Amino acid sequence: MSFDFHTNWLSLLFLVIIFSFLLFRLYRATSPSLTAQKRWLLSILRILALTSIFLVVASSIFRFTFKQNLTPTLTVLIDNSSSMNFTDQEGSRKKVLESILASGVLKKFPTNANLVYYSFSDTLVKYNPSDKLNLEGKSTSIGYALAYLKNEVKEKNIVGALVLSDGGDNFGPDLVKVSAELDFPIYTVGIGSQVFPQDVAIEEIVYDEIVYKDNPTPIEVSIISHSFANQRISVEIREGKNLSARQEIQLSGSGQKQKLVLYLTPKEEGLRRYNLSLPHSPGELNYKNNQRSFSLKVLKSRVKVLAFTNNLSWEFTFLKRFLESQKNLECSFVVYGMKQKPLTKEFPRSEKELEQYDLLISVNSTVDFFRGKEERFSTWVLKDGKSILMLIGPEAHVLARINSNLKFFPGQLSADKAGFTNFQLQLTPEGKFNPITNLASSESENLKIWSSLPPFLGIAQVESVHSDAKVLTAYSVLSGEEDLPGVIIKNFPSGGKVMTTLAYPFWRWDFLQWGIGYNNESYQTFWGNSMRWLTAPEEKEKLFVKTDKLIYRSGEKINFQAQIYDESFEKILGAEIQVKTGLRLENKNQAVSDLILIEDEPGNYKGELKATQPGRYFYEANIKKDGKLLGTPKGEFVVEEFSLEDQSLTLNKKLLTQIAEVSGGKYYGPGDLESLSKDLKLEKKILEKKKTIQLWNHPLLLIFFILFISLEWFIRKKNQLP
Missing domain, CATH: 3.40.50.880 (Class I glutamine amidotransferase (GATase) domain)
Known part of the structure; x- marks a missing residue:
């Protein structure tokens, strides 16, 4: 640690000398007479009190510098999303991941460096290597994980981030851009196969959300198939158990999009929910992407x-x-x-x-x-x-x-x-x-x-x-x-x-x-x-609490929006809104979470939660103003089984290689990690912190002044000095 002191030295020294001389003359002869030690003590106390004032007048500043040696640290980021539970041509991704964590590569890491473990799916959390990975995350954002890591390790000597992942990155910021802005290199390990597994999947559904009663409505469906070439399957749309539309398609098996259009004719007005499904083909490794849900708002025909x-x-x-x-x-x-x-x-x-x-x-x-x-x-x-x-x-x-x-x-x-x-x-x-x-x-x-x-x-x-x-x-x-x-x-x-x-x-x-x-x-x-x-008709509500969508994929964010109005339809500001959500099960309702909506703009309230378990959800908002209950509007939404993790089932080696290169790191296969310790630059780093104290406006100087003046006054009174 080091420090320096900045002030108007000449003025301070001149004032201290002048006042020291005057005080010496003041206490040279006293009535009643004091010992030399007491006279010196009173003089010093007065000098210290006056020095406190001089430091303020001279705009004095103290600067402290702290230096700390930082040990090199490698952060290990483990993909904890559900796609890491997948088994493909390379075998079980979970077993490959566990073998890397248990391997000698990490256990033999140099003793002059630290290993810090994190797991991530949609966000980054600390991880203890002795704990079991659940691999249940419904979405993956490597970009968010790296951004959180950058903020968390500002005062650490990070020599790199080792990312163990299949390269799935299905939401969040631009991963390549985030990686290029990091202060440390990323070393990636790709887990999984680049060969597409046997699969038939619904890639996309295109439809008008608002349609008219008794009018044929086109539903455009895109299907991707890997294997199963020339196999014919039926594509069905059902409302509940009722069949609304069906059409056959011959699969190409090439991995290219195949489009077909099904027509359904809504017979009733209002919000109608539908399920689009493909049959399960023998040998498919993933059935979750074989069905999707969608909803239509049906208006009167004319x-x-x-x-x-x-x-x-x-x-x-x-x-x-x-x-x-x-x-x-x-x-x-x-x-x-x-x-x-x-x-x-x-x-x-x-x-x-x-x-x-x-x-x-x-x-x-x-x-x-x-x-x-x-x-x-x-x-x-x-x-x-x-x-x-x-x-x-x-x-x-x-x-x-x-x-x-x-x-x-x-x-x-x-x-x-x-x-x-x-x-x-x-x-x-x-x-x-x-x-x-x-x-x-x-x-x-x-x-x-x-x-x-x-x-x-x-x-x-x-x-x-x-x-x-x-x-x-x-x-x-x-x-x-x-x-x-x-x-x-x-x-x-x-x-x-x-x-x-x-x-x-x-x-x-x-x-x-x-x-x-x-x-x-x-x-x-x-x-x-x-x-x-x-x-499209809108409900006339004074208490408006809605989700931004009616159907979500597992892992998506559910955004709640609210607007509250009085009898004159003027917005109510400063309301308290608590939203309780629950899952409708076969025999009972199960509470899921409580959410407090925040007023981000006057009269507009927002909040979000994560869609995890598939099913049909209900919510009830408790709205209060100044402790008075205004109402409890209710609603529903659906979380389908298909998640963001089911969109791509192959190793994204290209993305993992790209983020490693733009950050100055390197891509490894699971069997190539032996060279990691050689590639790392384990250099010590000195962290320097500076702290400036402006004495001229610091309360401590006032405390010292009062203390020294009080002690002087106490001694003078005790010795019967005026």
Whole structure:
């Protein structure tokens, strides 16, 4: 340890000398007379007290430096996920893992270094080598494990991380990026076979979450098979025990995706749950990926739509053509011309006429159309619980004058004229997973489509977006500047919804595509998704507690969201929400966990837990405000047996090799670990810590000053000095 002291030495030394001289003269002769020792003691106490004051005045600082020799440490990270229980062509992964841990390679590790063990699946925990591994984790994130390790070992001399895994990494941060940012190398040991086992698996299900009653609904299924070439199997969809759809497929056995489409026809409205299954083939090593669950929200077969405009344009013409092509929509159209004279029938004059419709669509309507009707439109959404779609055009800056009267609008329009030309919208994080903006079956394909669509010619600007609204697409103007929203949606507690498009025109997605060898599929899909979302009924609840999905894979995170409203449908802040979850068993209910939801934004509450055991779950939220119980909303969700660990059953040697190389480490096979001790650089490291104490504002100086002055005063009084 070392230290140094910084102050204004000349001033301090000068003051100490001057005051020492004055104090010596003060105590040279006293009445009554004191011994020399007492005079010196009183002088020293006064000097020390005054020195404390001088240290403050001189802004004095103490700096301490501590140095510590750190022993080299190798961390051993053991994959504890369920895929490590798998047996493939290389044998049991569990036995290979146990043999490595019991081998002489680790037991003969140099005595001048430490071994620290951890296990991981979705997170990192300390592990005792004498304990038994359960290998039950339902998901794997090597990235999270390494990130946690980096934070935990900041003050240790880590010479490397030895990762024993099959390379499964099915959620969490970018593993390669995390590995490249580490301060130590990663040495990976691949456990398992790169040869695909005999298996038939459901790879993907693509379907519209919102469908219509009595309409055939396509369910696109992707199947992958390894072995079983030319074998015919039946693919079935059941609702409970009832068969809803069946189709045969001849397996290729090549490991390539095979797609087929099954059609089911929902006969009842509401939320319907289905199970998709494949038969078990003899010799399959994994049956868990042979079935999947999904759910559909079924709407009534015919939805009444009223589309209107007082600014006739190609936008209206193309959207009208789309609406008329939809069998589930019963459409009416209102068009006003010059001086607000109707060219077709008039907009409904009475509430009774208007209430027959389920959805209103405004296409580039100007302020003249809305003026005088603001309260009717606001009531339609906020009280009646209906939906409205607003396509905003170049006249948005004029519409901004009555923006405050359109209480349902999800933001504040800017008085500035619309700007920009020839730009494309980008999906926001919210938009990447929203059914409205989903134009393809996979995320990568969806992003590709959005980046290749014909550009827009303008965008209406907003000054702000409501905090509980969602921006699905945006235009990035310049780096560092705020993005301009392109599509905004918002749900209301009444059950009403609003969707606003600020970029225009959309008709180019239809017209221009034909000229370059494409079609209007993206245009049709976007507006089809929008119609389904807008017309899907929402429950009118003042106490809203829901999960983000109805069906989860084993190992996925279950996200709870809550919004609490009073009688006036104003958000309640500062509520206490405890969610109890349980598993429905055959003869009883089993409590699983308690979760406290946190208010992350005013009036919005969130929480999450891990989906582990498959089954049908229930939950009940206990909501209190100032100790008063507001209610106990309930709900359900399903965790299917298929887990993230069942997605890939082979050793991912490529990934393990890559993270070893980018971090400066090395990849080993289970039999190659003998060279590990030679590859490690077991260098000692000196940890240096510095601590600075600013004496000028340290409370200890005040304590010393009071102590020295008090002692001096006590001695003076005891010796009858004034």
